[in-house]
Amino acid sequence: MTTKVVIYGAGGHAGEILWLISEINRKSKKFDVVGLLSDDVTSHGKEAWGFPILGGEDYLKMNPGTQVIVGIGNPATRFTLVTRIRRWVSSFPTLIHPDAEVSDSAEFAEGCVICSGTTVSVGVKVGAFTHFNINSYAAHGTQIGEYVTLGPRSNICGDVILGDLVDVGCNATVIQGISVGNAGIIGAGAVVLADTHPNQTYVGVPARALYPIKSTA
Numbered sequence: 001m002t003t004k005v006v007i008y009g010a011g012g013h014a015g016e017i018l019w020l021i022s023e024i025n026r027k028s029k030k031f032d033v034v035g036l037l038s039d040d041v042t043s044h045g046k047e048a049w050g051f052p053i054l055g056g057e058d059y060l061k062m063n064p065g066t067q068v069i070v071g072i073g074n075p076a077t078r079f080t081l082v083t084r085i086r087r088w089v090s091s092f093p094t095l096i097h098p099d100a101e102v103s104d105s106a107e108f109a110e111g112c113v114i115c116s117g118t119t120v121s122v123g124v125k126v127g128a129f130t131h132f133n134i135n136s137y138a139a140h141g142t143q144i145g146e147y148v149t150l151g152p153r154s155n156i157c158g159d160v161i162l163g164d165l166v167d168v169g170c171n172a173t174v175i176q177g178i179s180v181g182n183a184g185i186i187g188a189g190a191v192v193l194a195d196t197h198p199n200q201t202y203v204g205v206p207a208r209a210l211y212p213i214k215s216t217a
Contacts, residue, residue, distance in 0.1 A: 009071030010038040010048040060088035
């Protein structure tokens with residue numbers, strides 16, 4: 001029996017999630033996508049990625065118990081959306097691409113998305129609504145918070161702690177044992193060699209705060 005789902009989102013990230021679902025279904029039919037949802041009312045009744053845009057939050061109010069996959073890449077926007085719609089949603093399935101290398105000891109909370117080429121190693125714990133983009137990597141013992149986005153080809157080394165709402169850019173690396181504060185942004189190609197502060201953007205090699213916190217001494 002397949003699970004009927006809607007994708008909340010109609011942009012590029014939603015398109016990639018539809019592709020992921022098609023690859024899951026190619027191996028074993030698991031999901032039946034009813035359509036997409038969007039907060040852009042001008043898109044309602046149109047199509048995106050070959051699927052109808054059924055409406056927005058009102059669709060969930062009229063169809064309580066719907067199962068939803070969140071197709072939004074930005075961590076903060078994803079958090080805001082889930083907080084808003086959770087009351088009408090029966091569940092948020094986790095998606096894992098068939099060719100992802102995922103250890104049996106890795107743990108995933110609800111609503112996670114694990115794309116093609118991803119490696120999730122031993123003892124990794126992943127919080128709710130975290131998205132691993134194509135070819136991203138999380139090494140042994142890493143702890144990943146909720147609503148995190150790992151960009152394509154990002155590398156999270158062993159025993160790293162990523163706080164909630166962290167956004168790691170494509171090709172970025174966080175080295176062994178580092179902690180990244182909540183809502184931090186790691187720029188594309190950055191290499192993080194030291195713990196980072198919450199709500200800060202880090203760029204470069206080695207990574208430095210884009211807007212350093214001023215000393216009060």
